Amino acid sequence: MLTARRISRLSASRPSSTTARLMALPGHLAAVGILRRLLIVSIVAAMALAMLVLVGFAGVPATASGATAPAAAQCDPPAFPTGAGFQVTCTISVANSVTAAGATASTLTTTACLAAAGVVPPLGCTTVVTTSNQLVTSVNQCNGIINGGGSNLTCIISVVNTVPTGAQTTGVTVNQCIGSGAGGGTQPTLVCAPVASTTNATVTQCNGSGNGGGGSTRVQCTVTGAATGEPVTVNQCNGSSNGGGSTVTCAATFTNDFVAAAPAPTPTPTPTPAPTVPGATGATPPGSGATGTTGAAPGAGGSTGTPGGTSTVIPGGAPETGLGGASHSRDNDLLLLGVVALFGAAAAMTMAIRRRRLHSFEGANGSS
Numbered sequence: 001m002l003t004a005r006r007i008s009r010l011s012a013s014r015p016s017s018t019t020a021r022l023m024a025l026p027g028h029l030a031a032v033g034i035l036r037r038l039l040i041v042s043i044v045a046a047m048a049l050a051m052l053v054l055v056g057f058a059g060v061p062a063t064a065s066g067a068t069a070p071a072a073a074q075c076d077p078p079a080f081p082t083g084a085g086f087q088v089t090c091t092i093s094v095a096n097s098v099t100a101a102g103a104t105a106s107t108l109t110t111t112a113c114l115a116a117a118g119v120v121p122p123l124g125c126t127t128v129v130t131t132s133n134q135l136v137t138s139v140n141q142c143n144g145i146i147n148g149g150g151s152n153l154t155c156i157i158s159v160v161n162t163v164p165t166g167a168q169t170t171g172v173t174v175n176q177c178i179g180s181g182a183g184g185g186t187q188p189t190l191v192c193a194p195v196a197s198t199t200n201a202t203v204t205q206c207n208g209s210g211n212g213g214g215g216s217t218r219v220q221c222t223v224t225g226a227a228t229g230e231p232v233t234v235n236q237c238n239g240s241s242n243g244g245g246s247t248v249t250c251a252a253t254f255t256n257d258f259v260a261a262a263p264a265p266t267p268t269p270t271p272t273p274a275p276t277v278p279g280a281t282g283a284t285p286p287g288s289g290a291t292g293t294t295g296a297a298p299g300a301g302g303s304t305g306t307p308g309g310t311s312t313v314i315p316g317g318a319p320e321t322g323l324g325g326a327s328h329s330r331d332n333d334l335l336l337l338g339v340v341a342l343f344g345a346a347a348a349m350t351m352a353i354r355r356r357r358l359h360s361f362e363g364a365n366g367s368s
Contacts, residue, residue, distance in 0.1 A: 087120065143237070209239060210246060220250075
């Protein structure tokens with residue numbers, strides 16, 4: 001019989017909480033507890049990964065750039081000055097494309113340079129490239145700037161339209177070099193091709209510019225390209241670079257690239273299956289021996305048949321490619337779920353072993 005003192009000693013030696021019991025475990029049992037926690041974390045991560053693989057990445061929207069067609073504009077006030085003594089060089093390249101299916105896209109490349117008169121590019125230049133799923137329809141640049149005299153203005157616009165072969169084009173009309181090059185100086189002051197005045201023209205440029213006197217040919221403006229595959233209006237170099245000793249050089253160019261539609265792919269003919277002769281199984285020619293039923297003809301890969309033929313039993317069971325399916329078939333989803341289940345079983349077994357050892361340890365302390 002246990003005395004009261006013995007009972008008190010046993011009670012004091014027993015931990016009163018799970019944490020205390022874990023702290024009293026031998027080193028190898030404490031290591032088992034740490035491994036159990038790591039295993040549980042691994043199982044949770046594996047299950048999350050399995051759900052991600054099974055569900056997939058559905059629901060991620062694709063973003064479209066350039067929802068609005070860009071209207072190109074650069075080198076205008078207030079970004080560019082209206083005073084004297086500047087060197088301004090601005091270029092815009094427009095690449096519009098239309099496919100035979102009607103899909104549209106554009107790439108706009110702009111370079112703007114601003115420096116003191118006589119300082120030429122690439123000093124003071126900034127280039128920006130913009131893409132869109134719609135077409136550029138207008139360009140506006142170099143209007144109403146550097147009017148104090150002693151300045152040089154050079155602005156170039158290039159429009160390239162890539163369109164299907166046979167696409168309709170529109171003519172390029174011009175309104176340029178009207179009211180420019182006045183104020184005296186060596187003649188001629190204008191070199192423009194063409195000199196034209198058209199209302200609502202495709203290109204309106206170099207009007208009211210280069211006035212105030214100076215050297216000859218101080219206003220040089222050209223328009224190249226008689227037609228455009230896509231309508232793009234140009235407005236540039238108007239009311240600019242006025243004042244003594246100023247120059248104006250501006251140009252607009254239109255180019256059309258006609259692209260033939262890709263030929264339709266040639267369909268691959270479907271092979272015609274070889275004719276079959278009805279036999280005992282509906283698919284095997286008579287006398288082949290493949291089904292075990294022989295006929296009058298010699299068997300291929302079997303015994304030679306006799307006119308009467310002999311019957312053999314066709315083995316039953318799974319196909320010869322393997323039990324229940326095609327050879328080497330696999331299901332990745334089921335394989336992944338099996339791995340997750342295996343991890344769960346391992347975790348449960350580890351916890352059971354750990355609990356059993358804990359109970360054995362407590363029982364040993366209780367009996368001592």
